[in-house]
Amino acid sequence: MMNCKQATRLISESQDRSLSLAEKMSLKVHVMMCTGCKNFSLQVPFLSKAMKAYANREDDETKK
Amino acid sequence: MEKSPIEGIGLDAADSSILSDTAFLNDLRRQMVKFATLQLSNSHAAEDAVQEALIGALKNAKSFAGRAALKTWVFAILRNKIADVLRQKQRMVDASSLLQEDEEGEDFFELFDQKGFWQADEKPATWGNPQSALHQNQFWKVFEACLEGLPGNQARVFMMKEFVELDAAEICTAVGITTTNLNVMLHRSRLRLRECLENTWFLKGEHA
Numbered sequence: 001m002m003n004c005k006q007a008t009r010l011i012s013e014s015q016d017r018s019l020s021l022a023e024k025m026s027l028k029v030h031v032m033m034c035t036g037c038k039n040f041s042l043q044v045p046f047l048s049k050a051m052k053a054y055a056n057r058e059d060d061e062t063k064k
Numbered sequence: 065m066e067k068s069p070i071e072g073i074g075l076d077a078a079d080s081s082i083l084s085d086t087a088f089l090n091d092l093r094r095q096m097v098k099f100a101t102l103q104l105s106n107s108h109a110a111e112d113a114v115q116e117a118l119i120g121a122l123k124n125a126k127s128f129a130g131r132a133a134l135k136t137w138v139f140a141i142l143r144n145k146i147a148d149v150l151r152q153k154q155r156m157v158d159a160s161s162l163l164q165e166d167e168e169g170e171d172f173f174e175l176f177d178q179k180g181f182w183q184a185d186e187k188p189a190t191w192g193n194p195q196s197a198l199h200q201n202q203f204w205k206v207f208e209a210c211l212e213g214l215p216g217n218q219a220r221v222f223m224m225k226e227f228v229e230l231d232a233a234e235i236c237t238a239v240g241i242t243t244t245n246l247n248v249m250l251h252r253s254r255l256r257l258r259e260c261l262e263n264t265w266f267l268k269g270e271h272a
Contacts, residue, residue: 003176003181004180004182005175008251008254009247013247016232016246017232036182036186036188037182039187039188039189040188040258042191043188043258043262044254044258046191046194047226047254047261049195050194051227052227054098054204054207055095056091057204
């Protein structure tokens with residue numbers, strides 16, 4: 001079975017490429033049983049979203 | 065002989081419209097300054113690097129096919145400027161060390177057990193509704209501190225991917241690494257960044 005190290009790696013890569021069907025299936029099975037990796041899979045897209053929000057923040061917002 | 069001044073310096077109509085799009089250029093400049101400041105931890109050096117990169121890029125404006133291409137190009141130049149500055153400060157690790165994973169391999173022993181499963185106290189927790197943090201100024205201070213805490217090489221590629229929004233192939237070419245190296249570095253950056261945010265923000269109740 002896939003371990004958490006491998007699962008988080010695939011979750012990370014899913015941001016950068018499309019996973020194969022086999023990868024998606026085994027990841028899904030792992031995430032269903034593992035709360036840590038499930039949380040990680042929700043946090044990774046948030047990191048990406050936060051980086052984009054950070055890039056587009058006006059500089060003076062920090063001065064307010 | 066009969067060329068217009070714009071053609072004379074190698075710009076076609078599409079290029080010159082980019083160069084007169086001040087909103088686009090201002091945004092681009094702001095992103096560059098943030099990128100450079102995070103990597104150099106020195107706003108003066110960052111401004112200098114950005115200015116040089118912009119001048120360098122705009123001089124060669126004729127090769128741009130559009131805004132995305134211009135952005136890729138200026139960030140590639142900026143990255144080189146940053147690398148120069150860091151090299152002068154001797155803070156830059158040897159380029160070959162990008163390929164060595166040993167230095168950061170230890171992280172994994174802390175996060176995962178020998179079989180590769182989460183250590184009990186390293187397991188990612190629930191963040192609830194993290195979106196609301198995006199509206200809090202204090203969150204951005206924490207976020208920036210966590211980004212600054214990433215190891216240099218990891219931070220560099222993570223920023224190129226998520227902040228500058230270069231695609232994987234562009235980053236590999238610019239940094240001279242393989243896709244596998246890139247994936248390893250991005251994986252580690254994300255593990256570290258989320259751990260830092262969790263410990264310094266999401267598990268602290270102060271902001272709530």
